[in-house]
Amino acid sequence: MNRVYWMESKMELRKMARMKQYSLSTVLFPLMFYCFFGLAMASSTPGAASMSKYLLATFGAFGVMGATLYAFGAGVAVERGLGWLEVKRASPMPPAAYFVAKGVVSLTFGALVVTLLFALGAIFGGVRMPAGQWLLLWAALVAGAIPFGAIGLAIGSFAGPNSAPGIVNMIYLPMGFLGGLWMPAEYLPKALQHVAPWLPSYHFGQIGLAILKVPIQGSVLGHVEALVGFGLVFAGVAWIGQSRDHEKMYG
Amino acid sequence: MPVAELRGVTKRYGQVEALRGVDLSLARGELVALLGPNGAGKTTAVRILLGLAAPTSGEATIFGHHPASHQAKLRRGALLQVAKVPETLKVREHIELFSSYYEKPLPMAETVAAAGLGGIENRLFGALSGGQKQRVLFALAICGNPDLLFLDEPTVGLDVESRRTLWAHIRGFVKRGGSVLLTTHYLEEADALAHRVAVIDRGRIAAEGTPAQIKAQTGTSGLEEAFLAIMRENGNAPEEVLQ
Numbered sequence: 001m002n003r004v005y006w007m008e009s010k011m012e013l014r015k016m017a018r019m020k021q022y023s024l025s026t027v028l029f030p031l032m033f034y035c036f037f038g039l040a041m042a043s044s045t046p047g048a049a050s051m052s053k054y055l056l057a058t059f060g061a062f063g064v065m066g067a068t069l070y071a072f073g074a075g076v077a078v079e080r081g082l083g084w085l086e087v088k089r090a091s092p093m094p095p096a097a098y099f100v101a102k103g104v105v106s107l108t109f110g111a112l113v114v115t116l117l118f119a120l121g122a123i124f125g126g127v128r129m130p131a132g133q134w135l136l137l138w139a140a141l142v143a144g145a146i147p148f149g150a151i152g153l154a155i156g157s158f159a160g161p162n163s164a165p166g167i168v169n170m171i172y173l174p175m176g177f178l179g180g181l182w183m184p185a186e187y188l189p190k191a192l193q194h195v196a197p198w199l200p201s202y203h204f205g206q207i208g209l210a211i212l213k214v215p216i217q218g219s220v221l222g223h224v225e226a227l228v229g230f231g232l233v234f235a236g237v238a239w240i241g242q243s244r245d246h247e248k249m250y251g
Numbered sequence: 252m253p254v255a256e257l258r259g260v261t262k263r264y265g266q267v268e269a270l271r272g273v274d275l276s277l278a279r280g281e282l283v284a285l286l287g288p289n290g291a292g293k294t295t296a297v298r299i300l301l302g303l304a305a306p307t308s309g310e311a312t313i314f315g316h317h318p319a320s321h322q323a324k325l326r327r328g329a330l331l332q333v334a335k336v337p338e339t340l341k342v343r344e345h346i347e348l349f350s351s352y353y354e355k356p357l358p359m360a361e362t363v364a365a366a367g368l369g370g371i372e373n374r375l376f377g378a379l380s381g382g383q384k385q386r387v388l389f390a391l392a393i394c395g396n397p398d399l400l401f402l403d404e405p406t407v408g409l410d411v412e413s414r415r416t417l418w419a420h421i422r423g424f425v426k427r428g429g430s431v432l433l434t435t436h437y438l439e440e441a442d443a444l445a446h447r448v449a450v451i452d453r454g455r456i457a458a459e460g461t462p463a464q465i466k467a468q469t470g471t472s473g474l475e476e477a478f479l480a481i482m483r484e485n486g487n488a489p490e491e492v493l494q
Contacts, residue, residue: 018339083333092324
């Protein structure tokens, strides 16, 4: 039984790593943005190292969100819509293995993005902090894949195979911007600032910033609760979508 | 005990009655072809036997088990119509993964040989030709060493040569004692492979028997003419049938 979960995850990782539109864009986009905003632009402002440090937490969150939303949202929608999930369901694969494997991919690519961002920040951004803080931030960012996995799965359970990648883009990019992951939410126009607390990305970013001892709005516990809440609600939505699929007619 | 059985199965999707009291049974070592025009209920019957849809009434069993049960899944394999298979896994990796789902899978070399995939094991799925892709799906269906195989339109879109190659591999599976339920549009395919044919039309079994019996019943020389005769008897317009 465990062997199936291991095999499913291993093959899913190979499959996604070879799919360049996933593996390259997931890893390179957050790194590129961080180079622009966190390194190049920050270097010309006073307090450059603190800017590089701040954006490490928020672009880390942005990177984990991307790795997860695309693996679940686009991945499940395509395989579900084009019949592959059906083939798996007819086989003796334990149904959970399929979703566990997507989770492993999200966590692996999320961890890869965060690790590379940390290396950039430490080497080129002059970011310094105690080892414990590095580790805690790394763990918190990677663990963020869990609630976003639920959000991705909800999208993947309802979206059509052709529209899913577009839908994920429409959610991912605005959620990063409005949630204060590209620049601090306080810099956004007042009207947009009210939107932030309704976005899981905002709460995710605030948790990372709290670990960096940046003053944040609200309490860490409140942000964790908000993310758990988002995760549970979307897991419920995903569950409805998955059970609805069972009774659908094909052909 | 039949290998697979539908007993008085009906299936309703909203207002549409996809199956209206279907009885069908498959014996050990038998290849049964399910024929019928588009929308006749072939795929619905297969989906119910695979546990992918529940009958509205009636009963479906696989080796006496519920079609969605793990025991049923371990003893059957399925080649379904699928629009897109993950393209960035190698042939060998696809087979290795599906083999891991079963308790006593065939050795890799045997699966590769039984599906005619020798020499292309290390190619990515996306780099294969249409015939090779169908043979990989066939390999995934047989790699668990199942006693029963479902083949839903296995040769659709293939050229004559690829079709014949796949037929040879299907015959090989039956020769080793396997049972097969085949749905197909190609009457020639049913004629060439099936021990028994069941013609399904608008959710009902319209005729059943060996290809020879069906031809005799309708007084026709080929299965294609027989099929058309059955359809006309059922009041289908010819152009609808020939789609």
